[in-house]
Amino acid sequence: MASALGNIKVVDLTRTLAGPFCTMLMGDMGADVIKIEEPGHGDETRNWTPFWNDVSTQFLSFNRNKRSLSINLKEKEAVDIVLGLAAEADVMIESFRAGTLERLGLGYEAVRKVNPNIVYATISGYGRTGPMAEMPGYDLLIQAYSGLMHLTGEPDGLPLRVGFSLVDLFTGMMTYGSILTALRHRDNTGEGQLIDSSLLDGQVAAMSYHATGYMATGNEPSRMGSGHPSLVPYQSFQSSDGFFILGCANQGLWERTCQSIGHPEFLDDPRFATNTDRVENRAACVGALSEIFANESTDHWVKLIAGAGIPCGPINRVSEVVNNPQVEARNMVVKVPHPQVPDLRIPNSPLKLSASPASIRRHPPMLGEHNDEILADAGFDATQISQLRERGVIGAKPVAATPAQAD
Numbered sequence: 001m002a003s004a005l006g007n008i009k010v011v012d013l014t015r016t017l018a019g020p021f022c023t024m025l026m027g028d029m030g031a032d033v034i035k036i037e038e039p040g041h042g043d044e045t046r047n048w049t050p051f052w053n054d055v056s057t058q059f060l061s062f063n064r065n066k067r068s069l070s071i072n073l074k075e076k077e078a079v080d081i082v083l084g085l086a087a088e089a090d091v092m093i094e095s096f097r098a099g100t101l102e103r104l105g106l107g108y109e110a111v112r113k114v115n116p117n118i119v120y121a122t123i124s125g126y127g128r129t130g131p132m133a134e135m136p137g138y139d140l141l142i143q144a145y146s147g148l149m150h151l152t153g154e155p156d157g158l159p160l161r162v163g164f165s166l167v168d169l170f171t172g173m174m175t176y177g178s179i180l181t182a183l184r185h186r187d188n189t190g191e192g193q194l195i196d197s198s199l200l201d202g203q204v205a206a207m208s209y210h211a212t213g214y215m216a217t218g219n220e221p222s223r224m225g226s227g228h229p230s231l232v233p234y235q236s237f238q239s240s241d242g243f244f245i246l247g248c249a250n251q252g253l254w255e256r257t258c259q260s261i262g263h264p265e266f267l268d269d270p271r272f273a274t275n276t277d278r279v280e281n282r283a284a285c286v287g288a289l290s291e292i293f294a295n296e297s298t299d300h301w302v303k304l305i306a307g308a309g310i311p312c313g314p315i316n317r318v319s320e321v322v323n324n325p326q327v328e329a330r331n332m333v334v335k336v337p338h339p340q341v342p343d344l345r346i347p348n349s350p351l352k353l354s355a356s357p358a359s360i361r362r363h364p365p366m367l368g369e370h371n372d373e374i375l376a377d378a379g380f381d382a383t384q385i386s387q388l389r390e391r392g393v394i395g396a397k398p399v400a401a402t403p404a405q406a407d
Contacts, residue, residue: 003030004356008183011085012036012066013094013101015043017139017165018199019123020062021172023093026179027065028349028358034085034374035063035365039070039395042367053341055364060346063364064336069375070368070395077393079105084378087114091179095123098134108194117192119182121175127198137199139167146203151210154225171202232278232285233257236315239298246289247311251275260308261292261301338363366398 008031012023020035020043027033037043045058052060071078083106086092092111094101101107108120122128125137143149143161153160175197182193204211210221213229221229226245228234233254234247248254251274258266266272266288271281278285293301298314305312316324322333322345331348338344349358371394375385388394 002356003359004353006030008032008091009089010034010091010093011082011089013082013092013096013106014123015095016045017058017062017168018171018175019093019095020045021169022121022123022175022179023066024062024064025172025176025349025351026091027362028351028360029353029356030359031065031091033066034089034370035066035068036073036082037068037070037367037395039072039368039392042068042070046367052344055338055340060338060341060344060364064346064360065362066365067362067370067374068365068368069371071371072393072395073104073106075391075393077388077391081375081378081393082106083111083114085374086111086118088378089115089118090183091119091121093121093123093175093179097136098124098128112192115192117186117190119179119186119192119195121179121182121195121197123171123175123197123199125198126200128196139165139199142167142199142203146200147207147210148203151221151223153223155223157223159223167199167203170206171197171199174202227282227286230279231275232282233289235286237290237293237301239293239301240296242298243315244293244298244302245311245313245315246305248275249311253310254278256308257305257310260305260310263292334360336360336363339366368395369398371395371397 005026008026010023010026010031010033012019012033013036014020014023023031023033023035035043041047043059043063045062046056048056048058050057071081073079073082086106094106102110108122111118111120124133125142126132126135140161143152143166144159146167148167149159149161152162175195178195178197182195186192209230213219214221224235226236231247231249234249236243236245246257248257254272254275255267258264270277272278272285302312302314314320321327327333332350333345334348336344336346344363348360351358371389372382372385375388375394376382380388385394389396
């Protein structure tokens with residue numbers, strides 16, 4: 001099948017997570033992604049634990065479908081090489097501190113001079129404008145600064161970080177959408193443009209109903225554990241052997257819940273008559289249900305309640321998710337041939353398109369694995385490439401290995 005982005009070339013100067021997630025999605029859809037890395041070190045995540053056959057699982061998670069070019073951007077020759085790649089590219093994306101690439105000669109204005117039609121995306125913590133434009137931003141910092149941590153955790157507990165890097169992932173997906181929109185704009189007008197993505201902007205947008213509710217009422221949203229400010233019951237409950245989720249998003253679901261668990265008398269209780277009543281009497285409603293649910297297992301309640309067509313399910317552990325029949329049916333965990341990790345399995349692309357599906361064509365690259373290939377494509381001969389390596393402009397060749405075969 002055709003690759004939706006098979007004609008798109010991307011020069012990727014991002015690191016850690018948000019940018020690499022974005023460019024991995026582009027690679028999954030067929031784009032040729034050249035990952036620019038520092039010789040000897042590479043993307044910071046190459047050194048993050050845990051490791052699988054001495055390869056970071058963090059790096060493995062976000063860098064498939066890319067070619068790695070290890071090049072020393074402190075050398076003018078290296079900057080000229082990257083400019084040459086950008087001149088032939090459709091997209092350039094970076095996540096350096098504000099001003100860093102401008103000083104190196106790889107900022108938007110410099111790149112636009114060699115390629116006026118390029119889509120140039122930047123990812124930063126707080127955006128490229130405003131009083132905090134030069135501040136570094138990380139997922140944890142933005143979870144705190146954006147209000148996300150204030151809203152995460154139990155009412156009487158500490159503010160908590162969300163269990164995975166939600167801010168980075170959201171920003172990566174947001175930037176992916178922005179790039180595709182800009183490419184569509186270029187198709188229509190011939191114009192490239194600058195994209196300014198920030199971790200903070202994404203989370204302010206995601207705050208959505210919390211922010212709007214505060215501006216409407218002046219009431220400060222607070223931590224509610226797994227609960228929802230506008231719906232009851234819509235949270236986790238403890239069973240006799242674990243936990244499960246129950247979500248009554250409308251009156252009909254509430255009424256069916258009362259019938260399915262054998263307590264139709266709740267329907268006649270004025271405290272629980274409507275969702276507004278249940279929100280006002282949250283403690284009483286949740287308390288009554290909690291006493292009932294504590295008497296039977298999670299499996300019992302999930303089968304009973306979900307069987308009645310009500311949103312209800314277990315709170316799975318990671319081990320249960322990656323081995324889940326539904327996850328398997330959706331082909332969301334795949335085995336990828338890798339020269340150092342013969343049994344590598346990673347989450348698949350979530351993008352499901354019938355005519356131009358995602359595909360995994362390349363394993364997450366070793367540092368500098370494609371130096372010679374990329375430079376040869378750019379017009380350098382073997383002697384020139386060898387001289388660049390001797391002068392320290394590009395990194396050393398990685399140890400060659402025979403790729404493992406997929407099942």
